[in-house]
Amino acid sequence: MKTELANQRNSSSFRKPYPRSTSQRPSRAAALIITLAIIFPIAASAESQPAAAPFPDTETLMSSVADHQQAVEKLFEQYTFTDTTTIFTLDKKDQIRSQHTDTFYLTPTPYEIFVLHVAHDGKPVSASNLQKQQKEIEHKMAENEKKAQKTAEDHPKNQILFSDIIRKSRFTPLRWDEFQGNRAIVYAFEPRTQVEHHGGLNQRIAGDMRGKMWVDPENQEVMRIEFTSVSALGMGLLGNVRGFEGYVEQQKVGGEIWVPVHQEFVAQGRQLVSGFRVRQVDEYSHYLKATTDVFQQIHEPKTDAGGATAQQ
Numbered sequence: 001m002k003t004e005l006a007n008q009r010n011s012s013s014f015r016k017p018y019p020r021s022t023s024q025r026p027s028r029a030a031a032l033i034i035t036l037a038i039i040f041p042i043a044a045s046a047e048s049q050p051a052a053a054p055f056p057d058t059e060t061l062m063s064s065v066a067d068h069q070q071a072v073e074k075l076f077e078q079y080t081f082t083d084t085t086t087i088f089t090l091d092k093k094d095q096i097r098s099q100h101t102d103t104f105y106l107t108p109t110p111y112e113i114f115v116l117h118v119a120h121d122g123k124p125v126s127a128s129n130l131q132k133q134q135k136e137i138e139h140k141m142a143e144n145e146k147k148a149q150k151t152a153e154d155h156p157k158n159q160i161l162f163s164d165i166i167r168k169s170r171f172t173p174l175r176w177d178e179f180q181g182n183r184a185i186v187y188a189f190e191p192r193t194q195v196e197h198h199g200g201l202n203q204r205i206a207g208d209m210r211g212k213m214w215v216d217p218e219n220q221e222v223m224r225i226e227f228t229s230v231s232a233l234g235m236g237l238l239g240n241v242r243g244f245e246g247y248v249e250q251q252k253v254g255g256e257i258w259v260p261v262h263q264e265f266v267a268q269g270r271q272l273v274s275g276f277r278v279r280q281v282d283e284y285s286h287y288l289k290a291t292t293d294v295f296q297q298i299h300e301p302k303t304d305a306g307g308a309t310a311q312q
Contacts, residue, residue: 055173055185056217062171062187068220069163075257077108082286083115088279090266107137107290111144113159160202162222168192168207177214179223180251184214191230204233211245221258224249232269241269246280253287260284 086101103119114137117125169189177186190210211227228245246265250258261284268277 052176058171058173058187061215061217061220062166065215065220065222066163066166069161069166069222072221072257073161073163074110076259077110078290079254079257079259080105080107080288080290081259081284082106084283084285086281088281090277090279092277094277109141109144111148112140114140160206162225164203164206165189165209165225166222169209171213174212179214179216182216182221182223183218184216184223187213187215189213205229208233221252222250223258227265241267243268254289259287 083104083106084101085104086099088096089098091097101121102117105116105118107114107116116130116133116137118130119125168191170192171187171189174186174188177184188210189212191207193207208230209227210230211225213222213226214224215222224247226247229241229243232243233241244265244267246263248260249262251261252258260282263282263284264280266277266279268275270276
């Protein structure tokens with residue numbers, strides 16, 4: 001889930017009237033020289049610019065990117081990390097009504113991402129609460145292991161994967177760009193087919209987005225994605241999400257994998273009988289190479305890792 005900034009000059013601000021005294025007016029020749037002096041350096045500069053590199057075949061590249069992202073998603077299961085989430089409740093004018101920050105330790109597995117809530121608004125949760133969560137996670141993991149012996153589950157629950165978004169989208173190359181020192185192609189994307197209103201929620205969301213995606217064509221990495229929902233998402237009697245938009249940025253850690261480091265989105269809709277509008281900001285950090293200890297984020301002493309820097 002990269003904003004461009006353009007600086008424009010208002011040409012009218014340079015149209016100052018000449019003084020009425022004819023002695024102060026520039027001659028036509030002088031005016032022509034000034035005009036040529038302005039035009040030709042620009043033209044020469046434009047001619048000196050190297051031609052933009054051609055885009056690779058879109059279908060071929062994005063198919064390879066989707067395959068690569070599936071491999072990355074498997075590698076992602078080898079890491080645990082911290083998610084610091086701040087949720088802002090907004091009014092109709094986007095003014096903040098309330099906000100809360102929670103810290104979670106996340107452990108990806110082939111079945112789902114296990115979430116351990118460790119702090120609320122800077123205060124650690126109680127030891128008894130932590131122990132209760134740990135027992136629930138251990139119970140779920142044991143259940144998942146039993147299910148895995150009966151049926152092969154190749155898609156983790158409660159995850160919207162980049163590979164799903166890519167396979168469900170149509171891409172159009174827009175331009176070459178730079179992101180974190182890497183050459184990238186910026187693609188516009190939209191649903192490949194008509195949005196489906198059945199199936200799992202995460203699969204529906206993956207096929208219900210449009211936006212822009214920054215792709216490293218050489219390494220087939222997704223570095224940034226900006227997204228907007230195409231249609232409302234019904235959640236049964238609980239309500240619906242009328243729309244959401246935001247972005248996700250990734251960064252390379254451990255010299256081997258690009259992982260999310262920042263996510264931000266705004267969502268609005270109805271929950272039960274009342275409307276809502278929220279802004280959520282997630283900062284992902286302290287990526288640790290996973291061990292057999294699924295609670296290593298608790299047991300591993302924290303250092304000032306600096307954002308997404310992996311700790312081995």
